[in-house]
Amino acid sequence: MAETKLSEPQKIIADITLMNNCFMNKVFAGDVKSTQLLLRIILNNDKINVKTVNTQQFIQNLYGHSAQLDILATDENGRRFNVEIQRDDEGAPVKRARYYSSVLDVHFLDSGRKYDKLNDVYVIFITEHDVLHRNYPIYNVERVIKEDGTAFADGSKIVYVNASCRSDTPLGRLMQDFNCANPDKMHYKELADRVSFFKKTKEGEKTMTDIIELYAAKRAKEAAKKTAQARNIELAKDLLSEGESIERTVRLSKLSEAEVRELASKLTA
Numbered sequence: 001m002a003e004t005k006l007s008e009p010q011k012i013i014a015d016i017t018l019m020n021n022c023f024m025n026k027v028f029a030g031d032v033k034s035t036q037l038l039l040r041i042i043l044n045n046d047k048i049n050v051k052t053v054n055t056q057q058f059i060q061n062l063y064g065h066s067a068q069l070d071i072l073a074t075d076e077n078g079r080r081f082n083v084e085i086q087r088d089d090e091g092a093p094v095k096r097a098r099y100y101s102s103v104l105d106v107h108f109l110d111s112g113r114k115y116d117k118l119n120d121v122y123v124i125f126i127t128e129h130d131v132l133h134r135n136y137p138i139y140n141v142e143r144v145i146k147e148d149g150t151a152f153a154d155g156s157k158i159v160y161v162n163a164s165c166r167s168d169t170p171l172g173r174l175m176q177d178f179n180c181a182n183p184d185k186m187h188y189k190e191l192a193d194r195v196s197f198f199k200k201t202k203e204g205e206k207t208m209t210d211i212i213e214l215y216a217a218k219r220a221k222e223a224a225k226k227t228a229q230a231r232n233i234e235l236a237k238d239l240l241s242e243g244e245s246i247e248r249t250v251r252l253s254k255l256s257e258a259e260v261r262e263l264a265s266k267l268t269a
Contacts, residue, residue: 012215013199013208018178018191019128019163021070021085022211025055027194028071028083034190035073039081041174042124042138042161049076059107067103078119080104087128097123097141097158105156120155126178130162137165137172233263240264 018024028035036050050073057072071083082100086092104121125131132139139160143152166176173187180186183196198204236253240263244252249260 009208009212012212013205015181016211016215017181018195019085019087019126020211021087022214023198024085025070026198026207026211027191028053029055031194034194035071037188037190038083038174039073039075039122041170042159043122050074050081051076059103061103061106065099067100069100079122080108080119081122081124083124083126085126086131089127089129089131092125092127092131092160094158097125097160101156101158118155120157122157122159124159124161126161126163126175128163130164132160132162137162137167137169137175233259236260236263237267240267 016023018027028038030053032050032053035053036048039048039050040046053071053073055069055071057069058066059069060066069082070085071081073081073083075081082104084092084100100123101121104123105118109115109118130136139162141158141160143154143156144150145152161171161175163175163178166172166179177186177188177191183192183199186192186195198208232253232255236249236255236259239249239252240260246257246260246264249255249264250257253260255263
């Protein structure tokens with residue numbers, strides 16, 4: 001039997017994973033069960049009971065940089081958990097984590113309340129690569145008193161999860177699921193059910209329009225870039241074959257000097 005050929009939108013939906021922050025936002029939006037599973041595994045704490053979950057939470061700072069959070073959850077003790085997906089290493093600098101933590105503190109401490117009323121805040125980055133370069137599956141960061149190594153215990157906690165570590169552990173299996181496009185092959189039912197809803201039901205597919213449009217625009221841009229690059233290469237070949245200098249060919253073709261020199265070496269080989 002011939003395989004059914006997927007349309008372009010169907011291909012986009014079939015290939016997308018939870019490492020795409022737009023899709024992750026849909027999967028976790030308002031869903032306590034999947035968010036609770038996520039936090040319990042990452043923080044190794046089965047007693048976390050999530051009460052509220054919001055995605056794409058915009059926190060405005062009237063005096064400086066505002067923040068848009070991928071996931072913002074609150075548990076029964078008032079602790080707040082911000083989870084961010086970062087595929088680009090440059091999107092997860094340590095000072096961004098520091099800033100997000102401070103933004104949450106400022107936003108949720110009402111005027112006139114004492115500082116000891118600040119709830120604990122967790123800022124969690126799930127990164128595609130090991131951005132801290134120590135080859136750990138997870139990094140738990142808290143302030144300590146340097147003189148004796150004891151915890152400063154100010155309630156501010158930062159966690160980096162290395163999504164490239166996919167070992168046979170609860171966290172490793174979670175990261176396998178985050179990188180898995182097929183819900184039938186996912187380990188955790190809570191996540192598989194949510195991903196399956198968006199990928200395999202008509203109701204869920206209808207909500208994927210914005211992601212499909214975003215991907216289509218991205219692919220169109222990439223295709224246009226490839227076409228322009230191909231034209232530049234052909235122009236450079238013509239210029240070089242006519243005896244133009246490397247410098248002039250670089251300027252006219254908009255290729256890099258290294259690319260032009262490589263073309264020149266192939267033409268003279």
